Amino acid sequence: MLRNYFMYVAGLMQTIIRARNWALRYGTNAVQLLNIAFAVVFTYVFGFADSGVDAAPIYSAFVPFEESRWWLVMPAIIVLQCVFMIVKSLRCDVLSGFVLIISAPVWTFVSISFANSGFVNTGSYIYGVWAFTCLIGGWRMMDLYDYKLIVKRRGKRDARVVGSGVASTDNTASYGSDDGRSDGRLFDSTTESQA
Structure with a gap:
């Protein structure tokens, strides 16, 4: 019984990996660039623009976090993602994938904050999908470049x-x-x- 369960889980993981590889065969650069773009927009709106974002009802769940400066994680994502994209080495490619994986919980937080606003909005769904995209994109990059490191070493x-x-x-x-x-x-x- 337990063996059948493990066989099912192993088969499910193989299916997920095949779907991930197909979806992100050529798209990891686009995922990295979009991750930078979304982080730049959040940094600008919450940090540098006197946009009155705290007055908009859809951002009501973000208001308590505005004082805590939660958005300061966004410039860190921008800098790290840019550096690891620009520097051409296998290790930097692996680290770039790691930044995408670390970005996934940040975008999940943004998605949940939109969902807690009490209004039906696209932000909760779009950023939820984006968090998942960052997760599988980073996972794909780390797998791909780990394999290239093995090729290079052995x-x-x-x-x-x-x-x-x-x-x-x-x-x-x-x-x-x-x-x-x-x-x-x-x-x-x-x-x-x-x-």
Whole structure:
């Protein structure tokens, strides 16, 4: 009985991962840019514009948080997301995905605050969907670039084993590469094509 439950959960996770990979095959840059754009808008409206946002009924749930300056997390998201997008390295790509994952609870909070306003509005749904998008986008980026790090560290030979899902038990495996270099490093084009 317990074995069947674990099989069901494993199958469900595989389905979710396939859907995530399909949905975000080419879209993680767009998710990062939109995350920055949404954070910029919130920072401007709550921090720099004398917009009277506290008088709007739809923002009534945000009013207690205006004094606490909860929105100061938004500039941190902007700076970190920009830095990790601009700097080209595999580690920065993984960290950029991590910033997206950290952004998900922030946007969930925004969604819940809109929902607590007592008015039917699109903000609660849009930011709820956006929080989920940040979560799966960051998860996808971290998986993708973790795989690229494995490819870079172990060479093409071990990458084929990892990519096929077969665990390597031979500790004497050669870390040389097929491209003629003895140190096992890959050309950039090879690393890009693996993921």
